[in-house]
Amino acid sequence: MLIEFSVGNYRSFHQPVTLSMQAASLRHKGEIDRQNVFLAGKFRLLRSAAIYGANASGKSNLVRAMMFMRRFVLDSSTKLQAGDPIDVQRFAFNMSARQEPAYFQIIFLLDGKRYRYGFEVDEKRVHAEWLYRTRQRETRLFVREGEVFDISGPFRKETTGLESRTRDNALFLSTLAQFNSPTAIALLDWFRSRFQGISGLDDTFYGTYTMHRFEAEENFRQRVRELIRLADVGISDLTIKNVPFNSPALPEELRNVLETIAQQEGKPASEFLLPRIQTFHPLFKGETQISQESLDMDEESEGTQKFFYLLGPLLDTLEDGITLVTDELEARLHPLLTREIVRMFNSPQSNPRNAQLIFATHDAGLLGECMLRRDQIWFTEKNRYGATDLYSLAEMKERHDASFDKNYLAGRYGAIPFLGGLRPFLEQEMQRGEKTEAERSKTS
Incomplete structure (x- = not known):
């Protein structure tokens, strides 16, 4: 489980900020506390966190930072060669920031132990890296400063001679896993299978x-069918059907691509089959249902398609108790569907394995449904220097029963765009255009 994530000097983040999934000590105790918080050892952790903010305020950059860290941990020792640049973007609007590395740190639980891992990196090299583990107290496993490695005694047997095999542009942890360090393999497996991200767009x-x-999976099919029916999108059933590459049921652009592939293979397109999702809707004669009408999934609304496609990673996350990070969760979804997804994670009944959902969103309606604790609500806001700040509603003096949605849209919490000049500007432009048109009419 994720405890917290920190980032600094990356994209729009200048000074380090921290997203914490550790439940704050809030005064109000009610149903939402029992639902949205779970115990993991001695830690009280949150099942979900929502990140709000204006466009270009840094919400997406927080998601990108998490996914950059994940990708670099998994790939730095295997997919980069000596001298390859590191694809990290540091804060661009401060001269001193250009001289400093980007900073990433994550704290998480694995097999009952707390790990704190982080690194500092620029486009050329890893400047620093550290790993600590806590059972009863925090113990250093290794610290790397440039080319100097300080490795603790018990951990040294897993790392013998590997310091010299670690490239400047690769992480020591990734290199250790490549050479079969049991601890490193377990940690990389956490990043790979228990800390994942998807795009909402x-x-x-x-x-x-x-x-x-x-x-492939009958049990999964049954669960998806039931969830689609409960979502009330007008679909009574779904099935999968193999259709020829040249079938009119496929979109024309897809048919053209597939027919090109068939030509390259030297076979007629009709011999190639492609699995397609078929949906079924009630067919009525008057007020009586007489049959069902089938459609290809591509003929459904974009919102219905997205909800169906999301069910794979969402059900995986809930089944395996992992942490899922996503941007623009609500894009193309009806607000009620978005709320049901959040409720699925916040409910101990539908989320018994304590999966975590971290999502960036503009859906202020979630704030007014008594669905989220104050420490689950986070905001991003840029300051006058173009740097993103990250803070939670729990840091503010706000009543637990306040109208969070109305207060947010009214600007009480910040993190909204200032639009005061838009309407006056357009009004002036319209008046100027009308005046110009009137003057033309007089001269004609």
């Missing part, structure tokens, strides 16, 4: 994954 990757699971 592009469902191409996980959409394909959901389709494959739907095709």
